[in-house]
Amino acid sequence: MDKTIKKHMITYSKIFNRSAFVFAWLLSSSVLLLAQNNNSNYGTISFSFIQIVNGQSALYDTLIYSNNAGNRYEINKVQYFVSEIILHSISGDSVRLSRSAPCHYVDKDYPKTLSWSLPDKILPGKYNYVSFIFGLSKDQNKSYRFRNPPESIMFWPDILGGGYHYMKINIKYLNVNGEISNFNCHLGIGQTKDEHGKIDGFIHNCFSVTLPASSLIIRKGQTSKVEIIMNIEKWFDSPNIIDFNNYHGIMDNQKAMSAICANGKNVFSLIVKE
Amino acid sequence: MSKNDDVAKKRSNIILFFIFNVINVIFFTCSSQTGLIKNSADRPTPYSINVPFFPDSLNIPSDNPMTVEGIELGRYLFYDGRLSGNTNKEQLMTCASCHLQKHSFECGIDHPLYKGGRPHGLTGEETPHVMLPLINLAWINEGYLWNGMISNSNNILGDEKLGVPHEQIYNHKNIESLVWMSIVSPHEICGNIEKTVYTIQNIPMYPPMFKKAFGSDVITMDRINKAIAQFVRSLVSCNSKFDRFMDGKENLTESEMSGLYLFTTERGDCFHCHGSPALPLWTTNSFMNNAKDINFNEPEDRSFVTKNPKDKGKYRVPTLRNIALTAPYMHDGRYKTLDEVLEFYNSGLKRSPYVDPLMINMNHGGMHLLEKDLADLKAFLITLTDSSFITNPKYSNPMPQNEYFIK
Numbered sequence: 073m074d075k076t077i078k079k080h081m082i083t084y085s086k087i088f089n090r091s092a093f094v095f096a097w098l099l100s101s102s103v104l105l106l107a108q109n110n111n112s113n114y115g116t117i118s119f120s121f122i123q124i125v126n127g128q129s130a131l132y133d134t135l136i137y138s139n140n141a142g143n144r145y146e147i148n149k150v151q152y153f154v155s156e157i158i159l160h161s162i163s164g165d166s167v168r169l170s171r172s173a174p175c176h177y178v179d180k181d182y183p184k185t186l187s188w189s190l191p192d193k194i195l196p197g198k199y200n201y202v203s204f205i206f207g208l209s210k211d212q213n214k215s216y217r218f219r220n221p222p223e224s225i226m227f228w229p230d231i232l233g234g235g236y237h238y239m240k241i242n243i244k245y246l247n248v249n250g251e252i253s254n255f256n257c258h259l260g261i262g263q264t265k266d267e268h269g270k271i272d273g274f275i276h277n278c279f280s281v282t283l284p285a286s287s288l289i290i291r292k293g294q295t296s297k298v299e300i301i302m303n304i305e306k307w308f309d310s311p312n313i314i315d316f317n318n319y320h321g322i323m324d325n326q327k328a329m330s331a332i333c334a335n336g337k338n339v340f341s342l343i344v345k346e
Numbered sequence: 347m348s349k350n351d352d353v354a355k356k357r358s359n360i361i362l363f364f365i366f367n368v369i370n371v372i373f374f375t376c377s378s379q380t381g382l383i384k385n386s387a388d389r390p391t392p393y394s395i396n397v398p399f400f401p402d403s404l405n406i407p408s409d410n411p412m413t414v415e416g417i418e419l420g421r422y423l424f425y426d427g428r429l430s431g432n433t434n435k436e437q438l439m440t441c442a443s444c445h446l447q448k449h450s451f452e453c454g455i456d457h458p459l460y461k462g463g464r465p466h467g468l469t470g471e472e473t474p475h476v477m478l479p480l481i482n483l484a485w486i487n488e489g490y491l492w493n494g495m496i497s498n499s500n501n502i503l504g505d506e507k508l509g510v511p512h513e514q515i516y517n518h519k520n521i522e523s524l525v526w527m528s529i530v531s532p533h534e535i536c537g538n539i540e541k542t543v544y545t546i547q548n549i550p551m552y553p554p555m556f557k558k559a560f561g562s563d564v565i566t567m568d569r570i571n572k573a574i575a576q577f578v579r580s581l582v583s584c585n586s587k588f589d590r591f592m593d594g595k596e597n598l599t600e601s602e603m604s605g606l607y608l609f610t611t612e613r614g615d616c617f618h619c620h621g622s623p624a625l626p627l628w629t630t631n632s633f634m635n636n637a638k639d640i641n642f643n644e645p646e647d648r649s650f651v652t653k654n655p656k657d658k659g660k661y662r663v664p665t666l667r668n669i670a671l672t673a674p675y676m677h678d679g680r681y682k683t684l685d686e687v688l689e690f691y692n693s694g695l696k697r698s699p700y701v702d703p704l705m706i707n708m709n710h711g712g713m714h715l716l717e718k719d720l721a722d723l724k725a726f727l728i729t730l731t732d733s734s735f736i737t738n739p740k741y742s743n744p745m746p747q748n749e750y751f752i753k
Contacts, residue, residue, distance in 0.1 A: 133656055148703045149703070215624055216399075216624055219400075219401050219402055220401045220402065220403045221401065221403070221487075221630070221631075224401065224624065224625055225625060225630050227617075227622055227624035227625055229610035229611065229617055229622050229624075230610070230622075230623065230624075231606075231607055231610050231611055232610070232611060242702075242703035242704060243703060244699070244703050247709070251697060252697060252698070252699045252701075253697075253708070253709045254701070254702075254703040254704070254705060254706045254708055254709060255703070255706070256618075256703065256704065256706055320612065320706055320709065320710075321612040321615060321706045323611075323612050324611055324612050325612075
């Protein structure tokens with residue numbers, strides 16, 4: 073009995089090992105081949121986030137800029153979220169990107185946040201617009217979703233509506249007396265108040281930005297590169313002139329946040345890189 | 347033998363073969379695990395820190411994972427005055443000489459030896475700054491001490507002036523580094539490493555403890571560093587009244603709620619630097635100039651580390667957890683009470699180009715809150731006190747009756 077079992081075991085073991093190997097090889101080859109075919113039928117996209125002032129790369133911590141209100145200022149921090157990026161094709165179709173993680177944090181002090189390579193497989197073709205939500209969209213802006221810095225440090229207090237700052241631009245400027253002063257351009261959920269000044273409601277100040285991208289072509293098997301450029305000075309200049317002397321913090325000042333959000337629609341531009 | 351019997355035999359052989367295979371797989375899988383299990387009696391027990399509402403980005407070096415035995419050994423050394431390398435009762439000194447549990451592991455303002463909360467070493471030389479609490483340090487990834495000098499990006503080795511060799515174990519990167527530094531530093535133990543290692547090696551209870559923690563009863567400075575660092579990382583404070591409020595287990599008073607409102611709105615504007623329920627370490631762990639002065643000549647501020655002159659007067663934003671227990675306040679201990687601190691932020695901010703732009707109240711010299719508002723803010727700050735932490739026996743002196751252990 074022992075000998076028979078041993079003999080059979082050796083035979084079966086050989087057959088089994090060989091068959092298993094051939095089967096595994098066929099299976100993995102087919103999967104790889106299919107995956108390759110699938111990937112080569114689509115393209116991908118990556119975004120870079122660039123900050124400029126008056127057409128030049130932003131120079132931080134240096135008192136060299138002036139706004140339309142005549143304030144001399146320097147920029148110390150630029151931190152913001154974008155969410156729900158959509159590509160719009162000429163035919164009118166749209167592709168919503170990164171559905172599973174539809175927001176991205178940008179921080180001039182964290183180089184890895186300045187680019188975002190999306191995993192989406194995109195149908196090749198011409199796309200003539202890119203749109204996104206500036207800040208976190210209403211659906212995405214939930215308190216406590218980020219546990220770790222740097223994103224967690226963008227929290228927006230629950231008392232003021234919760235979620236996260238859409239943006240922090242921290243600025244030093246010279247006030248009317250020529251003294252150094254601080255201005256925080258912080259955007260997030262706004263508040264409505266009753267006659268006693270008590271908060272009685274919230275306003276989602278996030279807004280949609282649509283940028284022309286006529287030369288954006290997604291090609292099979294290639295990654296298209298797009299730069300999203302923030303023209304920082306435009307937050308303060310048009311259509312609303314923001315005089316830093318008139319504000320303090322603007323986080324619980326819906327009127328100020330609303331004026332700055334209106335300017336924000338003109339702040340971004342886009343370049344497709346070849 | 348009939349054909350049916352033959353088929354049945356073949357079938358049973360196939361079944362047997364598969365049973366053998368399954369047994370084989372189980373055997374090999376288990377034997378690779380038994381590689382771990384086999385020596386489990388000799389291996390220390392892994393210890394993990396997990397506070398669900400804290401960040402999950404812990405700063406634990408890969409060559410010093412936390413273990414139950416390592417932490418216990420570290421606790422003994424933390425309290426044993428012979429860490430100084432001395433057995434003479436007059437010259438005992440160890441971590442617990444200054445880091446008192448009742449003060450969130452700071453020395454506190456009422457310490458009988460360190461007047462005004464400013465500790466000094468065995469030589470009498472004062473530390474450059476007052477102390478920071480030893481709590482929740484496992485979550486600091488931005489550098490330790492007031493200026494962040496001890497950080498993973500620091501590549502300095504040893505200390506030439508103090509005769510510490512340029513060797514990897516004497517790096518300046520993490521809590522482990524702070525242990526050997528405390529032993530040689532003139533404003534702390536002012537000892538030498540060989541003497542400390544020799545002294546600890548010759549205390550009978552320690553070699554078996556090192557064996558349990560590190561698999562060897564040979565005592566080295568590296569192992570002493572690692573054991574104490576493990577204990578320090580285990581000092582977790584996450585059970586304040588405010589934590590229980592967030593968990594729905596306790597209510598805040600009207601005054602405490604008003605304080606929370608002031609803290610997390612632009613009226614007080616404390617939250618940008620010191621956190622909120624969404625940043626429950628109650629600090630951003632960043633380095634900021636908070637408008638205390640106009641001239642900045644202190645040599646060991648943040649600019650000492652970054653070499654950037656714009657960082658003058660910047661110091662770590664300390665955690666507000668247990669803040670009521672950790673007077674004196676600021677890097678130089680200039681404020682003795684929370685009331686003095688609040689009054690500074692209310693009306694004492696000084697304008698200078700070095701002040702962090704987040705300090706928008708600098709524009710007007712302070713928050714300008716009413717007396718009642720300040721009382722509410724203080725009431726809220728006190729809700730961040732974790733009484734269970736300062737009485738937790740896991741963190742206390744393991745041998746209070748031992749004459750060498752610091753009371």
